[in-house]
Every structure is written in structure tokens, then in C-alpha cells.
Amino acid sequence: MVRVAVIGAIILFLLLFIGLSGLRELGAFAIAAGIISYFLISWFYGAALEAWFNGRTVGKWACGVRVIDVDGCPINGKRAVLRNLLRIADLAPVAALSSIDENIPPTFLIPTGMVGLICVISTRRMQRLGDIASGTMVIIDEKTWQLPVAKIDDPRVAPLATFIPGDYAISRSMARTLAVYAERRHYLTPARRREIARHLTLPLIDRFEFRPDIDADLLMIALYYKTFLAERNAEPADLGPLAGYSPLVRDMAAQASNA
Incomplete structure (x- = not known):
């Protein structure tokens, strides 16, 4: 949701800038900038913030969750990039809007996320494909949260x-x-x-x-x-x-x- 809002804000800003400037030559530049911005946010927004802000993006921070390694250690950059690159697989399969209305171009697709949903339901730690591949999991970010530890009774x-x-x-x-x-x-x-x-x-x-x-x-x-x-x-x-x-x-x- 936060990602969509950021992308929408960027596109809205570019459209307003073009409309107020009235310069036709900026049209192609604005479209190219919007496409590049969409690509960077879609593919690297989550990886960059999770790597630099201890497993949190803006959305995760707002929802009180974070990403960690399955052994409880903070996530590193390699794991953050891998889990976010596989997000496209978790969003599969996609549904074409043209199947609902023939007038809609077939390029407009809606990700159903069924692969990720089935994966989350089927795993003990509720991991999607990206989490399984990178060895990570999403947890509730409670300040009092501690790693589960085994009870040691042997006095030796x-x-x-x-x-x-x-x-x-x-x-x-x-x-x-x-x-x-x-x-x-x-x-x-x-x-x-x-x-x-x-x-x-x-x-x-x-x-x-x-x-x-x-x-x-x-x-x-x-x-x-x-x-x-x-x-x-x-x-x-x-x-x-x-x-x-x-x-x-x-x-x-x-x-x-x-x-």
C-alpha cells in the first residue's frame, strides 16, 4: 500500500509539473522518468530499506513487523535483495483485465498472489517463496520480543x-x-x-x-x-x-x- 502511494505521488507530481510548465518537450522526459522511478521503487525499495533499516520498510514499520533471518539474526543486504527479487513469483499467477472487459487492453494485468498465499499457509513460519529462498521470515516487532530458548536444568x-x-x-x-x-x-x-x-x-x-x-x-x-x-x-x-x-x-x- 505504501509502495503504491509513493509511486502514485511521483506520477502525480510529474503530471502536475508538465501541466503547469506547458512545455511539450518535457512529455517524453516525464514518461521516461516515471517508468524508471516505477522500476526502481518496485524492485529495490523493499530491498534497500530492509537492508539499511534492520528489516523494516515504511509499511512494515507502520504495521509493527520486520524481517529477520530464521535463526533470529538481523537481515543482511544479500538476503534482502533475494527475498524482494522473488516477490514477482509470489504474486503469480496474474489475471488479465481483458477477460472481464474486452475493451481493456490485454497488457493490464492483476497479480493474484495465490502462489505466495499457498506458500505462507503451507509453511510453519508462514514464509513466502522469497523468504524460503533467502532464509528469512517476518515477525511482529515487539520491543519485548526475545528468541525462544531451551530450558537448561543440568547444573553442570x-x-x-x-x-x-x-x-x-x-x-x-x-x-x-x-x-x-x-x-x-x-x-x-x-x-x-x-x-x-x-x-x-x-x-x-x-x-x-x-x-x-x-x-x-x-x-x-x-x-x-x-x-x-x-x-x-x-x-x-x-x-x-x-x-x-x-x-x-x-x-x-x-x-x-x-x-
């Missing part, structure tokens, strides 16, 4: 998270993996948890210089805790059940020599 998780190096930066793909694992681990058997977690944490065990016999499932949840929950729990973690225990290889060697 927070203490173990303190041993993870502070300079370790979680990548976007790793953050998504941690979120999916924490959400679905309750449906897995302990053996399956260890199998999956061992495969994912094996490179990290060497990087962190952790003991090779560390519980891989516990390490995955500790990584999840450090990524999504540690900032919410400002109080220092009580070692509790991990008092006197260290997952580091150097501490294991020291304990073995003292024994």
Missing part, C-alpha cells in the same frame, strides 16, 4: 561454560546448529546424543584443549548456554558439581602426577 552446564575461551566467536551456522540441537535433544536417546554431539564437538575439543573423554553432549549444551543464555545470567556460575574438576588436558595431567 554453567560451570563448564566458564572454561570455554572468551575469544571463541560462534559462527552463524554454529549458532543455528546449537539452537536446533538444544531444541531436539530431548527427543534423542543418550547414545544418539553422544553420537551427534561427538561429531560436532570433536574439532572444538582439540581447539579448546579439553580432555578427550569429556561429555560431548554436555559440551554442546555448555556452548548453547554461553551463546544464548550467559548474558542473561549476570551472576558468576557456581562450580557446584564441577568443583575440583577441570576439562582441560593440562589440568588432567597435573592431577595425574599429583596422584
Whole structure:
């Protein structure tokens, strides 16, 4: 709606300018400017504003919604362009007005948006084709909105998270993996948890210089805790059940020599 209003305002301004100036030579220029303006607004208005204004266009801001990545991160320029370029596919199929009145030229078409509507109804996150291709979704932009987090009951998780190096930066793909694992681990058997977690944490065990016999499932949840929950729990973690225990290889060697 906002996009149509902007396009209409531009066209109205050009027509008024031509009418008041009375210069016939500006007619072709005005038509060309109107076509170019329509093209730029139709194809790049949404992508530019979503990339620069944190997933919002003027219309989304007015309606209280925004676009984010499916993992909860802010949308980037590449994803914004891709989801907007595929808007034409979501508007398909188009209906010709000539089918209603034969006097209307067949070039006048109305997008039905049935493809996008069916796609939104059929997906869990209510995504259209552009959102599926770019890995984005539209959410209600509430100030109190927070990413859903899994409940962590194991008292060993927070203490173990303190041993993870502070300079370790979680990548976007790793953050998504941690979120999916924490959400679905309750449906897995302990053996399956260890199998999956061992495969994912094996490179990290060497990087962190952790003991090779560390519980891989516990390490995955500790990584999840450090990524999504540690900032919410400002109080220092009580070692509790991990008092006197260290997952580091150097501490294991020291304990073995003292024994």
C-alpha cells in the first residue's frame, strides 16, 4: 500500500509539473522518468530499506513487523535483495483485465498472489517463496520480543561454560546448529546424543584443549548456554558439581602426577 502511494505521488507530481510548465518537450522526459522511478521503487525499495533499516520498510514499520533471518539474526543486504527479487513469483499467477472487459487492453494485468498465499499457509513460519529462498521470515516487532530458548536444568552446564575461551566467536551456522540441537535433544536417546554431539564437538575439543573423554553432549549444551543464555545470567556460575574438576588436558595431567 505504501509502495503504491509513493509511486502514485511521483506520477502525480510529474503530471502536475508538465501541466503547469506547458512545455511539450518535457512529455517524453516525464514518461521516461516515471517508468524508471516505477522500476526502481518496485524492485529495490523493499530491498534497500530492509537492508539499511534492520528489516523494516515504511509499511512494515507502520504495521509493527520486520524481517529477520530464521535463526533470529538481523537481515543482511544479500538476503534482502533475494527475498524482494522473488516477490514477482509470489504474486503469480496474474489475471488479465481483458477477460472481464474486452475493451481493456490485454497488457493490464492483476497479480493474484495465490502462489505466495499457498506458500505462507503451507509453511510453519508462514514464509513466502522469497523468504524460503533467502532464509528469512517476518515477525511482529515487539520491543519485548526475545528468541525462544531451551530450558537448561543440568547444573553442570554453567560451570563448564566458564572454561570455554572468551575469544571463541560462534559462527552463524554454529549458532543455528546449537539452537536446533538444544531444541531436539530431548527427543534423542543418550547414545544418539553422544553420537551427534561427538561429531560436532570433536574439532572444538582439540581447539579448546579439553580432555578427550569429556561429555560431548554436555559440551554442546555448555556452548548453547554461553551463546544464548550467559548474558542473561549476570551472576558468576557456581562450580557446584564441577568443583575440583577441570576439562582441560593440562589440568588432567597435573592431577595425574599429583596422584
